[in-house]
Amino acid sequence: MYIRPAVFLDNIVNSRIAAKMILAPEHCNCPLVDQGASIVDSYICPGTFYFMILLEAYLKGRCNIANPCTTIKSVDRIEPEYDFIVVGAGAAGAIVAGRLSEHNKFKVLIIEAGDVDPVGSRPPSFYRTFWRDSHLTWNYRTVPDNYCLDQEDGLGCVWPRGKVLGGTTLLNGMMYHRGHAADYEDWVNAGATNWSWEENLPFFDKTEGNKQIGTLVSAQHHSDKGPLPVQQFPYQPDAIYELLNAINETGLPIINDMNDPDTPDGFTIAQTFNENGQRYTTARVFLRPESELPNLHVKLNSRVTRVIIEDNKATGVEFIDENGEKQTVLAAKEVILSGGALNSPHLLMLSGVGPKETLEQFDIPVIADLPVGQNLRNHYGVTLYFVLTKLVNTEVLDWSTVLDYLLVRQGAMTSTGITQLTGLLYSSLADKSRKQPDIQFFFNGFYAECSHTGMVNEIFDDGHMGTNISANAAILLPRSIGNLTLQSADPLDPPLFYPNYFSHPDDLVMIRDGVRYLQQLFNSDTLQNKYGIELDSLTTEKCKDNEDWSDEWIECMARVNTDPQNHQMGTAAIGSVVDTELNVLGVDGLRVIDASVIPTQMTGNPQGAIMMVAERGAHFIKEDWI
Numbered sequence: 001m002y003i004r005p006a007v008f009l010d011n012i013v014n015s016r017i018a019a020k021m022i023l024a025p026e027h028c029n030c031p032l033v034d035q036g037a038s039i040v041d042s043y044i045c046p047g048t049f050y051f052m053i054l055l056e057a058y059l060k061g062r063c064n065i066a067n068p069c070t071t072i073k074s075v076d077r078i079e080p081e082y083d084f085i086v087v088g089a090g091a092a093g094a095i096v097a098g099r100l101s102e103h104n105k106f107k108v109l110i111i112e113a114g115d116v117d118p119v120g121s122r123p124p125s126f127y128r129t130f131w132r133d134s135h136l137t138w139n140y141r142t143v144p145d146n147y148c149l150d151q152e153d154g155l156g157c158v159w160p161r162g163k164v165l166g167g168t169t170l171l172n173g174m175m176y177h178r179g180h181a182a183d184y185e186d187w188v189n190a191g192a193t194n195w196s197w198e199e200n201l202p203f204f205d206k207t208e209g210n211k212q213i214g215t216l217v218s219a220q221h222h223s224d225k226g227p228l229p230v231q232q233f234p235y236q237p238d239a240i241y242e243l244l245n246a247i248n249e250t251g252l253p254i255i256n257d258m259n260d261p262d263t264p265d266g267f268t269i270a271q272t273f274n275e276n277g278q279r280y281t282t283a284r285v286f287l288r289p290e291s292e293l294p295n296l297h298v299k300l301n302s303r304v305t306r307v308i309i310e311d312n313k314a315t316g317v318e319f320i321d322e323n324g325e326k327q328t329v330l331a332a333k334e335v336i337l338s339g340g341a342l343n344s345p346h347l348l349m350l351s352g353v354g355p356k357e358t359l360e361q362f363d364i365p366v367i368a369d370l371p372v373g374q375n376l377r378n379h380y381g382v383t384l385y386f387v388l389t390k391l392v393n394t395e396v397l398d399w400s401t402v403l404d405y406l407l408v409r410q411g412a413m414t415s416t417g418i419t420q421l422t423g424l425l426y427s428s429l430a431d432k433s434r435k436q437p438d439i440q441f442f443f444n445g446f447y448a449e450c451s452h453t454g455m456v457n458e459i460f461d462d463g464h465m466g467t468n469i470s471a472n473a474a475i476l477l478p479r480s481i482g483n484l485t486l487q488s489a490d491p492l493d494p495p496l497f498y499p500n501y502f503s504h505p506d507d508l509v510m511i512r513d514g515v516r517y518l519q520q521l522f523n524s525d526t527l528q529n530k531y532g533i534e535l536d537s538l539t540t541e542k543c544k545d546n547e548d549w550s551d552e553w554i555e556c557m558a559r560v561n562t563d564p565q566n567h568q569m570g571t572a573a574i575g576s577v578v579d580t581e582l583n584v585l586g587v588d589g590l591r592v593i594d595a596s597v598i599p600t601q602m603t604g605n606p607q608g609a610i611m612m613v614a615e616r617g618a619h620f621i622k623e624d625w626i
């Protein structure tokens with residue numbers, strides 16, 4: 001039963017037992033662990049606040065949040081040879097390693113450059129806390145160009161990528177989307193001949209464990225058989241319902257399920273990867289400690305620097321371990337790259353698989369001349385920042401929300417504020433008959449992520465009157481295509497990223513259409529009169545010579561407040577770098593299984609498709625070796 005926080009506060013004041021429940025760590029049958037990065041002094045919540053320290057201590061003391069008994073530890077000593085070596089424990093890699101180790105005859109090693117996932121990443125409200133944590137991310141920036149001009153340091157766009165158990169699924173918004181059938185028609189046309197919607201469906205079903213079949217969504221489009229929990233967050237702030245009112249007022253569609261092919265477009269409260277008030281990453285679901293799964297070894301804080309390829313066969317990998325020592329480990333059967341769309345192509349090039357002229361430029365012996373790093377696709381658009389002038393800017397996180405969370409896993413800490421609302425709509429360039437919307441909207445704000453004191457109604461003072469929110473209009477089928485390439489032959493130097501945003505004129509047409517939808521919302525009675533919404537003048541300053549909402553203003557805003565989504569893919573695509581079973585062309589014993597292999601864009605959040613790729617990839621491997 002859900003009880004309002006105020007009732008809890010009364011109980012706490014009157015009940016020493018309840019107070020003890022909060023303060024004392026639980027007995028979890030295993031010692032408490034102090035794992036991973038901290039929520040204290042994050043870039044979202046800068047400063048060492050007593051309240052945040054206490055909150056973190058309470059989270060670590062709860063058995064089913066900290067899970068000390070099932071915490072994955074890095075193997076101390078690895079064996080000289082495994083059947084399979086998986087590089088990267090992100091969205092895809094954790095599934096591949098988990099599925100392969102289901103076969104107890106296989107010895108599997110998964111090597112992850114990052115550390116264990118921090119306890120603070122589990123409450124969904126800390127969604128943004130680790131985005132710029134230099135220990136948990138790869139700190140990638142794009143090569144500067146005429147976009148992301150809001151970056152005061154003059155460097156390019158920030159592209160957060162997770163370097164941690166769970167990879168980027170530890171940083172993401174957790175939204176579950178499978179894409180639209182037409183996306184997979186595009187894959188087939190690009191050469192992924194056996195990847196049609198119908199052929200992929202059973203592999204989506206394998207992962208998804210939907211908890212709202214029959215109550216919100218239909219079994220026709222969802223599965224409850226997989227291990228990854230999918231459902232709406234248990235909490236929505238009032239602002240979500242006001243936004244839905246505004247959407248309703250403008251006549252834009254509101255839908256229940258964005259995965260229902262009959263309602264491809266519309267705004268909805270998304271289903272996300274969460275249960276019991278917590279984020280679920282693929283690593284949390286698919287990987288197990290060695291004590292439970294002895295044929296799976298997890299090696300953390302170890303960065304793979306090269307795939308060893310002899311006579312065009314991958315035989316192992318080199319890596320730098322947690323002590324900075326260079327090591328080698330052999331693969332009797334296959335090496336699988338699951339380092340993500342930015343790192344897997346980097347590793348391929350460092351290993352001699354890539355464009356001949358690039359490899360020769362850096363004196364890397366050419367093993368296979370392939371267009372690795374080309375076809376870098378990413379959704380992007382513009383972020384517009386607003387102030388709700390009629391609301392006082394108070395912190396959502398306070399003692400009341402914390403009690404709610406610790407005692408019953410309810411309340412604002414169980415959700416991502418207004419980020420759980422999303423919308424898919426058609427631009428004027430879309431072919432509606434394909435049921436493939438090409439603009440997606442995201443909203444940001446009302447996060448329970450920071451507080452100095454925990455006091456209820458603590459004012460968040462950033463010099464603004466009112467509450468800040470923002471909205472993004474992102475295009476899903478951008479015509480601009482980027483690339484990545486080597487900066488040097490040193491594996492520790494990051495690649496160079498050239499997204500080439502705005503290089504095709506159609507992109508601006510679609511972005512303008514997206515902003516026009518947001519303008520409609522902005523002008524709604526609800527947002528104007530109830531909230532007193534205004535554009536945040538601090539973020540429009542660089543475009544002030546253009547009239548607000550004019551075409552010129554939209555282009556200026558898009559180049560200044562560029563919204564690079566974090567859906568990079570396509571850099572080792574099926575049909576040009578890997579075959580239809582994900583084997584690297586011209587090299588035996590080497591597959592790529594992650595977002596890199598997706599040949600054309602998804603029209604939605606990509607993790608669903610990436611997990612499907614991982615399930616299919618693991619299936620192909622099993623078919624070959626069992």
Ligand SMILES: Cc1cc2nc3c(=O)[nH]c(=O)nc-3n(C[C@H](O)[C@H](O)[C@H](O)COP(=O)(O)OP(=O)(O)OC[C@H]3O[C@@H](n4cnc5c(N)ncnc54)[C@H](O)[C@@H]3O)c2cc1C
Binds near residue numbers: 111
């Ligand atoms: C802020 C944000 C919000 C997002 N929101 C959503 C959302 O709501 N829904 C959705 O569907 N998608 C979302 N995404 C995108 C989604 O998270 C990614 O597309 C997905 O995680 C990519 O999966 P992957 O397996 O290809 O790579 P990753 O998940 O990035 O995993 C790659 C792993 O490989 C490791 N690795 C890389 N190189 C090496 C090496 N050399 N040696 C050892 N290990 C290595 C990395 O450390 C990492 O752990 C979001 C992304 C971000 C950043």
